[in-house]
Amino acid sequence: MSKSAPIVAxxxxxxxxEETAARKAEFSKNYRASQNFRNLIAALLVTLxxxxxxxFAVPRGERASETKIDVxxxxxxxxxxxxxxxxxxxxxxxxRVNAAELQGGATVVWNITVAPAAENERGxxxxxxxxxxxxxxxxxxxxxxxxxxxxxxxxLEWDVYSLGRDTEDNVxxxxxxxxxxxxxxxxxxxxxxxxxxxxxxxxxxxNVIAEAS
Numbered sequence: 001m002s003k004s005a006p007i008v009a010x011x012x013x014x015x016x017x018e019e020t021a022a023r024k025a026e027f028s029k030n031y032r033a034s035q036n037f038r039n040l041i042a043a044l045l046v047t048l049x050x051x052x053x054x055x056f057a058v059p060r061g062e063r064a065s066e067t068k069i070d071v072x073x074x075x076x077x078x079x080x081x082x083x084x085x086x087x088x089x090x091x092x093x094x095x096r097v098n099a100a101e102l103q104g105g106a107t108v109v110w111n112i113t114v115a116p117a118a119e120n121e122r123g124x125x126x127x128x129x130x131x132x133x134x135x136x137x138x139x140x141x142x143x144x145x146x147x148x149x150x151x152x153x154x155x156l157e158w159d160v161y162s163l164g165r166d167t168e169d170n171v172x173x174x175x176x177x178x179x180x181x182x183x184x185x186x187x188x189x190x191x192x193x194x195x196x197x198x199x200x201x202x203x204x205x206x207n208v209i210a211e212a213s
Contacts, residue, residue, distance in 0.1 A: 069097045071112060078102050078110050085209045086110050087129050087184060087202060093117060098124070107133045114198070125188035125198055134183050135159055138176050141187060151175065153196050154203030161187070175199055179206045180213025
């Protein structure tokens with residue numbers, strides 16, 4: 001004996017096969033929609049969690065720390081390599097060191113690049129110590145420009161090189177002086193006064209280099 005179909009309260013009679021199929025299809029549709037909504041909410045919560053980590057875990061309003069170059073340590077290696085003193089600028093808070101390296105070639109050069117630490121200050125100065133060479137070496141660093149004048153800074157006579165601002169590496173001014181067997185050249189894009197101030201701070205070391213030659 002076959003089992004009769006249940007009476008549906010809303011209809012007051014058993015469902016037809018078509019109505020049963022339609023009801024199940026509607027249920028499946030609503031279920032899938034609810035699952036998609038839950039997945040959307042879950043994805044949104046994960047995204048908000050990631051954003052919260054970025055906002056609260058990462059320090060805000062602070063500049064990324066810069067690797068500090070230990071000029072004294074590098075200079076000690078230079079002195080060991082060259083067997084003679086190397087200039088080491090004693091910089092105040094105005095300056096930061098961007099590079100310090102011993103460069104080989106026909107003339108070996110101890111080169112230090114400094115720039116203002118403040119973001120509102122522009123320009124740079126390279127401090128170059130050319131071992132066992134003289135002023136004839138300087139034009140190689142200055143696009144062939146020879147000294148045009150001299151000036152006295154810290155009791156020493158310095159050659160003056162004026163290049164303008166049309167050089168490829170933006171070098172506009174340079175001064176240099178002999179330190180015993182070596183030649184010290186300061187060149188870059190800072191003003192003559194700024195360059196002279198840095199040069200004066202190097203004079204005690206330049207005297208030591210001259211005496212050691």
